[in-house]
Amino acid sequence: MSxxxxxxxxxxxxxxxxxxxxxxxxxxxEAGASNYQSIGVEAALTSIQCAVNAAVIEGLKLTDxxxxxxxxxxxxxxxxxxDNEVVKNIFEELKISQFLPIHWxxxxxxxxxxxxxxxxxxxxxxxxVGIVVAAGTGxxxxxxxxxxxxxxxxxxxxxxxxxGSAYKIAVAGMxxxxxxxxxxxxxxxxxxxLKQHLGLSNIEDLIEVIxxxxxxxxxxxxxxxxxxxxxAEGDEVANKIINEAVEELVQATSTVINAIFxxxxxxxxxxTGSVWQSKCKMRERFTASIVTKFPAVKVILPRHxxxxxxxxxxxxxxxxxxxx
Amino acid sequence: MSxxxxxxxxxxxxxxxxxxxxxxxxxxxEAGASNYQSIGVEAALTSIQCAVNAAVIEGLKLTDxxxxxxxxxxxxxxxxxxDNEVVKNIFEELKISQFLPIHWxxxxxxxxxxxxxxxxxxxxxxxxVGIVVAAGTGxxxxxxxxxxxxxxxxxxxxxxxxxGSAYKIAVAGMxxxxxxxxxxxxxxxxxxxLKQHLGLSNIEDLIEVIxxxxxxxxxxxxxxxxxxxxxAEGDEVANKIINEAVEELVQATSTVINAIFxxxxxxxxxxTGSVWQSKCKMRERFTASIVTKFPAVKVILPRHxxxxxxxxxxxxxxxxxxxx
Numbered sequence: 148m149s150x151x152x153x154x155x156x157x158x159x160x161x162x163x164x165x166x167x168x169x170x171x172x173x174x175x176x177e178a179g180a181s182n183y184q185s186i187g188v189e190a191a192l193t194s195i196q197c198a199v200n201a202a203v204i205e206g207l208k209l210t211d212x213x214x215x216x217x218x219x220x221x222x223x224x225x226x227x228x229x230d231n232e233v234v235k236n237i238f239e240e241l242k243i244s245q246f247l248p249i250h251w252x253x254x255x256x257x258x259x260x261x262x263x264x265x266x267x268x269x270x271x272x273x274x275x276v277g278i279v280v281a282a283g284t285g286x287x288x289x290x291x292x293x294x295x296x297x298x299x300x301x302x303x304x305x306x307x308x309x310x311g312s313a314y315k316i317a318v319a320g321m322x323x324x325x326x327x328x329x330x331x332x333x334x335x336x337x338x339x340x341l342k343q344h345l346g347l348s349n350i351e352d353l354i355e356v357i358x359x360x361x362x363x364x365x366x367x368x369x370x371x372x373x374x375x376x377x378x379a380e381g382d383e384v385a386n387k388i389i390n391e392a393v394e395e396l397v398q399a400t401s402t403v404i405n406a407i408f409x410x411x412x413x414x415x416x417x418x419t420g421s422v423w424q425s426k427c428k429m430r431e432r433f434t435a436s437i438v439t440k441f442p443a444v445k446v447i448l449p450r451h452x453x454x455x456x457x458x459x460x461x462x463x464x465x466x467x468x469x470x471x
Numbered sequence: 472m473s474x475x476x477x478x479x480x481x482x483x484x485x486x487x488x489x490x491x492x493x494x495x496x497x498x499x500x501e502a503g504a505s506n507y508q509s510i511g512v513e514a515a516l517t518s519i520q521c522a523v524n525a526a527v528i529e530g531l532k533l534t535d536x537x538x539x540x541x542x543x544x545x546x547x548x549x550x551x552x553x554d555n556e557v558v559k560n561i562f563e564e565l566k567i568s569q570f571l572p573i574h575w576x577x578x579x580x581x582x583x584x585x586x587x588x589x590x591x592x593x594x595x596x597x598x599x600v601g602i603v604v605a606a607g608t609g610x611x612x613x614x615x616x617x618x619x620x621x622x623x624x625x626x627x628x629x630x631x632x633x634x635g636s637a638y639k640i641a642v643a644g645m646x647x648x649x650x651x652x653x654x655x656x657x658x659x660x661x662x663x664x665l666k667q668h669l670g671l672s673n674i675e676d677l678i679e680v681i682x683x684x685x686x687x688x689x690x691x692x693x694x695x696x697x698x699x700x701x702x703a704e705g706d707e708v709a710n711k712i713i714n715e716a717v718e719e720l721v722q723a724t725s726t727v728i729n730a731i732f733x734x735x736x737x738x739x740x741x742x743t744g745s746v747w748q749s750k751c752k753m754r755e756r757f758t759a760s761i762v763t764k765f766p767a768v769k770v771i772l773p774r775h776x777x778x779x780x781x782x783x784x785x786x787x788x789x790x791x792x793x794x795x
Contacts, residue, residue, distance in 0.1 A: 307646060322632060331726045
């Protein structure tokens with residue numbers, strides 16, 4: 148029996164799934180971050196080792212020997228040719244460092260290295276045609292058509308882009324609150340909500356929270372639900388921010404559709420990321436807007452997780468077929 | 472003869488001016504940054520010591536003994552009560568550590584500690600009534616009326632605000648360039664201008680420049696002239712960004728006028744900061760827009776530098792008069 152490994156390596160965690168040649172999941176493991184561009188190759192390797200170990204140990208409860216014939220690394224920020232070399236070296240280290248009864252039989256052509264957006268698309272839809280609209284701490288829209296042509300829009304990070312992301316919603320909410328406090332714009336309950344959530348006696352102390360406590364993108368993005376709840380409960384300023392975020396995601400999705408699909412084509416669009424757990428119906432607003440523009444599209448929830456998508460891409464190498 | 476010291480302490484340099492009781496400048500010194508919230512109290516103290524030393528040494532060429540009777544610290548980010556304690560301690564250290572023939576005769580009530588916006592206002596206008604519109608790396612609008620009531624709008628820093636600043640213009644330019652590259656928005660020459668300026672073969676490499684080279688707010692803000700020049704030479708996207716920046720500054724200024732001045736009152740508005748050196752006539756756009764809304768205002772260039780304003784505030788303590 149052949150096996151494949153699918154690895155979803157991100158900025159907060161790494162997931163590995165072990166799948167057999169028939170598409171059955173035999174093991175799953177989780178570990179820490181593996182975006183080596185931020186945390187370094189050594190730390191990324193450790194996370195990947197741990198996630199693979201956990202998945203294989205689970206699989207060994209069901210079978211004696213595991214012969215890995217294909218592997219897919221779906222990693223955040225990967226895309227350029229130098230990345231391929233780094234990931235191939237990580238794979239070599241991974242093979243050497245494993246003390247589990249794994250039989251490595253992965254030919255060079257059976258190593259898939261791709262962006263985390265592609266594995267989210269394949270996992271989310273269950274095949275490799277469609278669009279993923281990922282909106283978590285950051286945001287990216289990524290599509291692939293039936294000819295294999297891909298198109299990415301966004302994904303430029305928190306300074307250069309990430310429109311519609313939790314980070315951008317949180318920042319827009321804080322900016323609106325301070326403009327309101329200054330007397331520049333209409334009043335909003337976001338001021339009081341932020342004060343309460345952060346335990347501030349004065350909204351001016353937001354400066355200390357944001358600039359002096361060493362807060363990063365994730366800590367700021369985690370404030371997005373405050374704006375979301377305010378919008379859900381009717382705050383006009385919050386609703387304007389949410390609508391702008393939705394329209395940014397609609398515009399990015401429309402750009403992908405126009406670039407690689409026909410306007411009347413049936414396309415599945417899968418939404419992933421924390422932003423879609425919105426209380427103020429961001430997903431419904433998004434769906435209503437995109438379906439008005441492209442009546443043949445269908446917005447779905449993820450059918451599987453990204454690491455499962457990575458397995459499908461590895462499996463596709465193994466069976467050598469177009470359809471998975 | 473009495474003397475005063477005026478200190479302008481900012482994030483990139485510190486300026487000290489020595490003035491006599493008649494308002495004549497006798498010395499001027501410059502040193503490094505002194506925003507102690509970022510660089511620490513020790514480093515800030517060193518910069519202030521050096522700037523004071525240089526000003527006093529210049530003054531000693533003209534007079535034998537210097538009796539300092541009042542001092543004004545105009546420091547970036549200062550405003551809260553705990554700041555006053557820190558600055559007073561800095562002053563105590565300053566007095567102990569000076570080996571120049573200075574006679575310190577500053578009573579507690581003759582120490583002025585204020586925000587850098589106030590000294591920019593007083594220096595720029597030459598008295599303490601009016602509005603300063605500061606737009607450099609960051610932005611803030613600060614006004615003071617003839618009753619001494621002050622109003623600040625903006626100044627919330629690069630994440631929470633700084634609308635109309637060089638940082639915000641640069642970021643908006645890069646975002647627009649990448650949206651254009653994605654196919655989301657109309658084309659702009661900013662893409663080619665950024666590539667040329669930064670020596671990039673592909674605009675996607677902007678990610679590496681911004682996130683991996685350790686660039687800070689100042690390095691990003693230094694890209695603003697690229698958008699400014701593109702606007703001056705007719706680029707539509709760049710002009711939209713510049714107009715939005717101008718309107719943010721007009722809105723902030725209008726909020727200050729409405730808060731503490733009468734709509735038809737004669738008010739001098741002084742513009743300070745690198746943004747106003749714009750090639751695409753940002754200052755003219757700002758003036759045209761604000762004068763349309765408030766016909767009695769007059770937009771002026773700074774008459775003196777902020778450290779001179781600090782001296783005027785110190786001098787006011789000395790003479791104990793309302794008018795300076």
